[in-house]
Amino acid sequence: MTFHHIDFYRHLLNKLKVGIVIMDEDRRIHYVNEKGQRMTGWEVGEKVPYCTYCQSRTVLDGQERCLLATEESMDYFQAEMPVYQGKYMPFEMRLSSMHLQDGKKMMVLMIKDPSEKETRQVRKLLIQETLLAQEAERKRISQELHDVIGQNVFSIYLGLQSLRPVINQTQYCSLYEKMEELLLRTITDLKQMSKKLRPPSLDMLGLNSAIEAMIDEWKSLYDVDITFKTDLKSERLDNVTELTLYRVIQECLHNAIRHGEANRIIIQLYEYGQYVYFRVCDNGKGFEYHPDLEAKGLGIRHMRERLQSVAGELVIESQTGGPTVIDGYVTIKSG
Template identity: 30%
Template sequence: MNEQETSKLTQILEQYYEKTSEMIVFLNSKGQVINMNQAARRVISEDNQSSLTHAICSRCEGYSNEFAIQSCRECFLESTTIGNSSFQVYMQTNSGKVEPFTATYQTISQEDDVKVYTLQNVSPQIERQQKLHQQTMMQKTISAQENERKRISRELHDGVVQELLNVSVELRLLKYQDNIENLKTQSQHIERLMSKLIDDTRNLSLELRPSSLDDLGLNAAFKSYFKQLEKNFGFIVHYHNDSDDIRFNNEIETVVYRIVQEAVFNALKYGQVDSVDVHMSCESNFIEVEVADQGVGFVLGSEPKGSGLGIYGMQERAEIVGGTFNIESKVGKGTNIKLTVPIA
């Protein structure tokens, strides 16, 4: 490349450096800002150029790693080796707005120990991802709601309505009875039908929203639900609670109850077992619940059985309250589900 071509290329690079939306900051061996382009001045102000730590850390809002927001754990600034990999950070711009960036930090001159820190705003990409996620979640939620409505409709039609029709028929026949003994027998039969109808209605109500959850909390709601499972299906839940009857935020109680309800019922429907273990504890600032069975298990990532949100729904519910949801399953050895929810 001749001198004229070199000069032309230098001009092009200088124009790119000043006009690109990518934020570029050059640093010396002491971490001091040597130079930065116009785009970088949106994030790092003129009075924040004394050192990299001051310039970057004063504006960093976290997510430089996968552990936690506002966390300095394994920050790239503390790394002994500087690679070429990119990572995501949230930086506060001079306008006061916190925006997401894809960042890189690498050495470009070993001899002079010059490093470059670059930022690329990824707000549009994240917004698109969030919208896509919301649309996907909305579709799954609507599908789950429709499936649940179909199930409730079938329960009402095949159970409650049929039993009401039986009662209606028996009552019509009752008025034609002249024999007192037959009248007593038929009355007792109607009483049994009504008793079953009340039980079925109560069970359906319990599935929709147990009153004990609102009135007494998680421990009482679990005991009531597990008792109903044993009564209706002969399914045994070995329930252990290491904490007192502590009340939590209504949203937290609902999330924990629904996830455990789904996990236990999945074991009943698909695990091919007649019992399951549920262990709940409250330590420090977390609720931990484990649901374990010794059933047939399944391959993680395979097409789930049944309808509704299933595993995806349990994960989404956990995320709503800042919790974590983990599932381990092996074919022939059973399934273990662990839910951890912060209560602080």
């Protein structure tokens, strides 16, 4: 193996979100990645210290005190380990061993900080609560537009119509017609805005019907062929899951038509086990996808965060010239 390859693998290990410690049978550390060093303070050449359990357990003469050195592998265990300045930290760990060509046995210890798992869970809940709050506000504004502002504008329209018989002069007739046309257009716009903020079909009829209504809306505005194939076994999913899938597919269509200039789109939605999968393919101009794009634009990041909030994920495949394929899934709540 060349130095170039060694540097590459060292760089790769340093990018991992878990601590990696490679030690020999005497617990002597031969390698520790940056994450592991930050978590433990251990250095190459030192011995991995005994955990609190091994420090206190009873051993026979000649028996190895450290359990790690006596096992070939351990899938999962928790232990408190000495770290910086004599402090102890609880870690989740996994052990595997490898035998080198010269017969030496080396052990690979993967270390996780349990608090990071809690932090990820809290962040997931915060995202979910934020999205639900946003949707509740969308629903409230939608109802206000329809029930209050929409009705007020329609009342103005009716009042204007009552003046029509008494308007005789040509110049005022022309002005009246322009005002009437503007009010009718405003009423139509308010209805469209209300639907986009919170589609009533999603609450009343479910995900499939809401997606079909959304497709009809796009097709009425753009010259685009959209095919929708669905194989959902459940008549209704829980509100959060339906809303998440609807918003993500809505964003996919928006990006494909507005940015990708696609005129052919296929949407697939199917259920398998405890998951609902979706795929959106388009023949648009595509783009060179890179994870850094998610930091620059909110659309992709918001889609991913929505899906992750319901134990899902997003995968994007695209290139300049197209096509673009977006796959994703959500986990269905049991019961």
